[in-house]
């Protein structure tokens with residue numbers, strides 16, 4: 001039985017909160033729900049979150065509606081890593097009844113979530129926090145990955161989701177081409193409806209030589225690179241802020257471009273002459289049960305139709 005990934009300790013309060021675990025339909029789960037209160041302007045509540053395994057977390061913060069003129073005062077929420085580095089700050093106004101935080105792709109370790117009220121006005125600020133978690137099994141970046149030798153290891157044909165947390169955040173990824181291969185990079189994100197280049201993506205050799213680089217614009221859903229031929233070896237992808245920085249998740253996939261030999265393999269499989277291996281099915285984006293319809297869509301892709 002795998003050890004539970006999360007423990008949360010409420011600090012600076014006498015009571016240790018028991019954290020309920022609630023399984024959701026997806027791989028996302030509620031890891032804790034806390035209802036608490038700030039009673040004066042000096043009050044600070046601090047929650048320690050320990051992740052046994054890396055993963056994505058985010059939280060919902062809810063509070064009672066307050067429509068008085070003084071309701072402009074509210075909460076300050078901070079998230080710190082184990083070195084006390086603050087990497088999230090949000091100031092929440094009591095006129096609204098809550099907010100959903102950003103996604104955080106975190107390594108295993110201990111983090112601290114703090115809640116304090118803005119020191120202008122003494123009152124009773126109650127709130128609830130529900131924190132969600134999805135284990136990282138290779139689908140998310142793990143910070144810090146700001147330097148080439150700290151690159152996150154990725155695999156061909158497998159997407160990874162990351163985020164530039166700050167305008168100087170740089171994300172490095174490293175993959176191995178096990179043989180000479182032709183690849184294409186797909187970089188996707190939400191359409192931010194802003195006409196500016198928010199991301200700059202480069203494919204590099206380990207000696208820093210550039211094979212291709214391109215930018216992705218905020219008024220698109222992403223961009224595909226030109227095709228690049230690589231010799232067997234180790235390569236890196238660098239993602240950094242474009243002309244303007246925006247905090248938004250992105251997904252990067254380095255895909256093998258299928259060849260006519262691949263197309264022939266698929267045809268032979270559909271005809272019952274050979275059986276595709278699980279690695280080949282993953283490479284071709286085909287499920288275990290390969291139908292002629294699936295195969296046809298891949299063949300169209302190979303043919304550029």
Ligand SMILES: [Ca+2]
Pocket residue numbers: 141143162163164165169170171
């Ligand atoms: Ca990042």
Ligand SMILES: [Ca+2]
Pocket residue numbers: 143144145146169170171172
């Ligand atoms: Ca980074």
